[in-house]
Each structure stands twice: as structure tokens, then as C-alpha cells.
Amino acid sequence: MNISPFQYGKIVTGQSFVNRKREKELLIHHFQSGQNTILISPRRWGKTSLVRESARLTENKNIKFVFIDLFSIRDEQEFLTIYAREVMKAAMSKREEILKDAREWFKQLLPVMSFGIDPLSEISIKFNWEEAQKHRSEIINLPEIIAKKRGLQIVICLDEFQNISRFQDNLSIEKELRACWQHHQNASYCLFGSKRHMMFELFNQSERPFYRFGDMILLEKIETSEWIPFISESFKNSGKAISLELSEIMANQMRNHPYYIQMFCDYVWSLTEKSSSNETLIRALEDMIDHSSFLFQEDIESLSATQLNMLKAISAGETQLTSKAVMDRFKLGTPRNVLKNKEILRSKDIIDTQGNQLSFLDPLFELWLKKLLKI
Numbered sequence: 001m002n003i004s005p006f007q008y009g010k011i012v013t014g015q016s017f018v019n020r021k022r023e024k025e026l027l028i029h030h031f032q033s034g035q036n037t038i039l040i041s042p043r044r045w046g047k048t049s050l051v052r053e054s055a056r057l058t059e060n061k062n063i064k065f066v067f068i069d070l071f072s073i074r075d076e077q078e079f080l081t082i083y084a085r086e087v088m089k090a091a092m093s094k095r096e097e098i099l100k101d102a103r104e105w106f107k108q109l110l111p112v113m114s115f116g117i118d119p120l121s122e123i124s125i126k127f128n129w130e131e132a133q134k135h136r137s138e139i140i141n142l143p144e145i146i147a148k149k150r151g152l153q154i155v156i157c158l159d160e161f162q163n164i165s166r167f168q169d170n171l172s173i174e175k176e177l178r179a180c181w182q183h184h185q186n187a188s189y190c191l192f193g194s195k196r197h198m199m200f201e202l203f204n205q206s207e208r209p210f211y212r213f214g215d216m217i218l219l220e221k222i223e224t225s226e227w228i229p230f231i232s233e234s235f236k237n238s239g240k241a242i243s244l245e246l247s248e249i250m251a252n253q254m255r256n257h258p259y260y261i262q263m264f265c266d267y268v269w270s271l272t273e274k275s276s277s278n279e280t281l282i283r284a285l286e287d288m289i290d291h292s293s294f295l296f297q298e299d300i301e302s303l304s305a306t307q308l309n310m311l312k313a314i315s316a317g318e319t320q321l322t323s324k325a326v327m328d329r330f331k332l333g334t335p336r337n338v339l340k341n342k343e344i345l346r347s348k349d350i351i352d353t354q355g356n357q358l359s360f361l362d363p364l365f366e367l368w369l370k371k372l373l374k375i
């Protein structure tokens with residue numbers, strides 16, 4: 001049986017990775033030159049995949065990468081422990097060497113380390129937390145110290161970095177990280193995240209320690225012209241066919257959203273025996289909407305009546321939400337309500353604003369809502 005060539009919800013690299021030539025070149029350039037980078041985009045546009053793919057293309061015996069996802073890290077202690085372990089693993093050679101070298105890497109701290117039975121299995125590392133807090137710069141400076149001693153460059157990639165602002169006493173750790181990292185020459189940092197308002201607060205507010213810490217890249221979606229050949233060739237290589245026209249329609253319907261295009265393609269691919277038709281697309285879309293319905297239902301339950309009305313107005317194509325006619329027709333409340341709700345929907349990452357243009361961030365949610373409201 002053939003396996004679908006489309007993947008969604010996983011990191012995509014190599015063959016499954018579409019384009020992003022410019023962004024890859026820029027990241028690779030920054031990784032090689034030790035430039036710190038900040039990468040921001042809404043959820044599921046491909047940040048993690050881009051960083052992984054660029055790292056894969058850059059990594060060699062002189063440049064090592066460390067990946068840490070802050071998504072489920074709750075506090076500073078957990079973060080610094082994982083940070084130390086992952087940095088040590090990146091420079092890992094024989095375990096005897098690690099034990100010997102660790103004595104040089106740490107001056108004040110004495111971590112307790114243990115290894116699994118298999119030499120390649122996890123190292124575990126523990127600090128006496130009271131001591132570690134006093135000398136936390138020793139942990140934070142570890143990448144630079146190890147990189148210098150080993151004659152390497154280390155790039156630390158921190159995913160969902162905005163979560164650091166949820167740590168208790170976050171300003172203190174932010175200050176210390178920034179104070180240490182800015183002196184690093186052999187270690188550099190790629191910090192990325194999807195909660196845009198939190199990322200902007202961290203990096204764009206002059207009173208925050210990470211203000212303008214590195215080159216800030218706002219990732220965009222992938223253009224239709226890149227999706228068309230990817231879709232049609234992936235069908236062809238897996239023994240099925242789809243026309244260029246239908247491939248284009250799919251990209252447009254999902255508004256070039258990488259995750260949803262791959263999902264749509266996967267649904268269409270599964271329903272296709274030999275060659276996809278317009279009907280296949282319609283059926284696949286209905287299935288997708290049905291399957292996601294319960295999630296969207298939950299999303300709208302947390303919205304107020306005027307917020308929901310605002311979404312109706314946006315999906316009906318209205319742009320002048322504070323005009324009297326639109327406010328009356330869609331029951332949006334006062335102009336103040338409109339502005340407040342716009343901000344709330346934006347901070348919840350439901351809508352995107354570009355100048356006067358308002359759009360849904362989730363194309364499937366918009367299609368579902370339109371179907372529900374019969375727009």
C-alpha cells in the first residue's frame with residue numbers, strides 16, 4: 001500500500017520541506033557567523049521545521065546545535081537543568097571525558113551526573129538548587145566555555161521562547177541570560193516562538209532585557225507558486241495524479257497556510273484512487289471541517305457575543321468595522337467595543353491585522369464558521 005507523502009503536525013525536513021530558500025540562507029548565514037536570531041510567526045507556519053532544516057544543512061564537525069523546547073518547561077530550575085544537560089550532550093564524546101571535563105567547566109558548582117547503561121543513552125544531571133541559583137551564570141555560560149575548550153561553535157535553539165516570561169521572577173532570569181549571552185563569541189542563540197504579542201513584548205520593549213537581542217525575522221507563509229509543483233509532484237511520485245489547477249485551488253483555499261495545505265493534501269490524496277477531481281476536493285474539505293468541528297465549537301464558546309459578531313463581520317468581508325452601518329448590521333456594540341474586541345481577538349491569535357486588513361489566522365476555522373453561519 002502506498003503511504004501518503006503529506007505530513008502535518010510533525011517537523012518536516014528534506015524532501016517534505018517546501019522552499020523557504022531565502023529564510024534558510026539567512027538562518028544558515030546567521031548560524032555560521034554566530035549572529036543571534038529571533039524568529040516569530042503564528043502557530044504552524046513552519047518555524048520549528050525551518051530551524052531544524054537550516055540546522056541540518058549547517059551542522060558539521062565544527063558547528064553543533066542544541067534544541068530545547070520551552071513549551072512544557074515550567075520554571076527556571078527545570079530550564080537551567082535541561083539547558084546544562086543538552087549543552088553537555090551536544091559536546092558529548094566519551095563519558096569518561098565528560099566526567100573529567102565537567103570538573104573544568106564548573107568552578108563553583110558540583111553537579112551530580114549519571115549515565116544510562118547504554119553509552120549513547122541520556123545523561124542525567126542534578127544541581128543543588130540553592131547553590132545553582134547563586135552561581136547560575138556558571139550554567140548559563142556553559143555553551144561558551146565548552147565551545148571555546150573544544151574549538152567549536154555551538155548554536156542554541158530555544159523553541160517557544162516566550163514561555164520564559166511565564167517563569168516566576170522572570171525579569172531576573174531574563175536579565176542574567178542576556179547579560180551572559182551577549183558576551184558569548186563561540187555560542188549563539190536562535191530564539192523562536194509563536195505567541196506573537198509575548199514575543200514582541202520580550203524583544204521590542206526597550207525596558208526588557210532582551211530588547212533588540214538579535215536579527216528579528218517575521219516568518220511569512222509559503223507562496224502558492226511553491227506549493228503547486230510540490231503538491232502535483234508529490235502526487236505523481238506516489239502513483240497518483242492531480243492537475244496544476246487543482247493544486248493551486250488547494251493552496252488558495254487554505255490561504256497558503258503550510259499545516260493546513262499539507263492536511264488538505266493528505267485528505268485529498270487518501271480519497272483519490274488514480275486522479276483527483278474537483279469533487280474529491282469538495283469531499284475532502286467537508287471531512288476536514290467535520291473532523292475539526294468539536295475543536296472549533298470549543299473555541300467559540302470562550303468568546304463573547306460581540307466578539308463572535310465581529311468574526312461574522314470579518315468573514316463576510318467587512319473591513320470598516322467602526323462604520324455605523326457595519327456596527328448596526330452585525331451588532332458590534334460601540335466603537336470602543338470594536339477596538340477592544342479587535343485587540344482581544346488578535347491577542348488570542350484568532351485574527352491577524354495588517355493595516356486595515358483583517359483576516360482569520362486559521363483558514364479552516366473561517367470555513368467552518370462560514371458554513372455554520374451560512375455566509
Ligand SMILES: Nc1ncnc2c1ncn2[C@@H]1O[C@H](COP(=O)(O)OP(=O)(O)OP(=O)(O)O)[C@@H](O)[C@H]1O
Nearest residue numbers: 008009010018043044045046047048049258259262
Ligand atoms: N517548509 C515547509 N514545507 C512543507 N510543509 C511545511 C513547511 N513548514 C511547515 N510545514 C507544515 O506545517 C506543519 C507545522 O510545521 P512546524 O511544526 O514546523 O510549525 P511551527 O511554526 O513550529 O508550529 P507550532 O507553532 O505549532 O510549533 C508541518 O507539520 C508541515 O505540515
Ligand SMILES: [Mg+2]
Nearest residue numbers: 047048049159
Ligand atoms: Mg514549533
